[in-house]
Amino acid sequence: AQTVTQSQPEMSVQEAETVTLSCTYDTSESDYYLFWYKQPPSRQMILVIRQEAYKQQNATENRFSVNFQKAAKSFSLKISDSQLGDAAMYFCAYRTLYTGANSKLTFGKGITLSVRP
Amino acid sequence: DTGVSQDPRHKITKRGQNVTFRCDPISEHNRLYWYRQTLGQGPEFLTYFQNEAQLEKSRLLSDRFSAERPKGSFSTLEIQRTEQGDSAMYLCASSSGTERSGEQYFGPGTRLTVT
Numbered sequence: 001a002q003t004v005t006q007s008q009p010e011m012s013v014q015e016a017e018t019v020t021l022s023c024t025y026d027t028s029e030s031d032y033y034l035f036w037y038k039q040p041p042s043r044q045m046i047l048v049i050r051q052e053a054y055k056q057q058n059a060t061e062n063r064f065s066v067n068f069q070k071a072a073k074s075f076s077l078k079i080s081d082s083q084l085g086d087a088a089m090y091f092c093a094y095r096t097l098y099t100g101a102n103s104k105l106t107f108g109k110g111i112t113l114s115v116r117p
Numbered sequence: 118d119t120g121v122s123q124d125p126r127h128k129i130t131k132r133g134q135n136v137t138f139r140c141d142p143i144s145e146h147n148r149l150y151w152y153r154q155t156l157g158q159g160p161e162f163l164t165y166f167q168n169e170a171q172l173e174k175s176r177l178l179s180d181r182f183s184a185e186r187p188k189g190s191f192s193t194l195e196i197q198r199t200e201q202g203d204s205a206m207y208l209c210a211s212s213s214g215t216e217r218s219g220e221q222y223f224g225p226g227t228r229l230t231v232t
Contacts, residue, residue, distance in 0.1 A: 006159075006161075009157075035217075036224075043225070044121075044223050044224060044225040044226065045160075045208070045223040046223070047220055047221075047222075050220070091159050091160070093159075096220065101214070103148070103165070103219050104150060104162040104165055105150075105152075105160070105162065105174065105210075106162070107159030107160050107161070107223060108159050109157070109158055109159050110157075110159050112159070
């Protein structure tokens with residue numbers, strides 16, 4: 001079974017600075033998807049960024065980028081130019097590449113990010 | 118496209134009562150998922166539908182839990198004889214079966230409190 005580990009429960013960043021959130025995972029599969037989801041307080045979870053394991057290039061979405069190290073099974077999220085609206089809980093998640101009956105997401109415990117003005 | 122909706126948003130019930138939650142997925146999505154999220158934890162998978170067929174159930178889904186998706190559109194999750202340990206946020210998500218990445222779109226959740 002796949003597992004996702006987020007070992008930092010909380011992090012804090014100064015507005016306009018850069019912060020990196022860590023995630024490690026364990027799987028025996030060679031192809032899969034990795035995701036970072038954002039869950040603002042009392043609001044619904046939204047997708048921040050996705051990475052396909054067979055792609056060597058790290059995914060980027062505006063101020064969000066990942067550092068995907070497949071051999072190390074590491075998937076960190078970098079947020080540049082942090083904004084107050086980035087304050088939220090962030091979840092790292094894993095999904096098998098093959099769609100079908102086993103297409104559920106496996107989440108880490110999450111990390112609470114606070115942004116200091 | 119109004120996104121995934123869930124009803125009710127909050128539910129307080131007494132131990133031993135039955136509760137039912139509803140999820141309306143994005144209209145063209147044929148896949149629907151239920152997750153449970155306890156305080157300070159990540160969501161945990163409960164069950165999955167493709168159209169009206171329930172294809173996978175987690176071991177977390179005890180006999181007191183039942184989920185349906187009768188016409189392949191909305192879904193209900195019922196908990197019978199609720200226990201205090203059932204207190205959690207219940208999240209619904211949907212995805213398109215034709216999209217390669219199978220991105221799941223989440224609803225706002227139903228927060229259940231069992232007293």
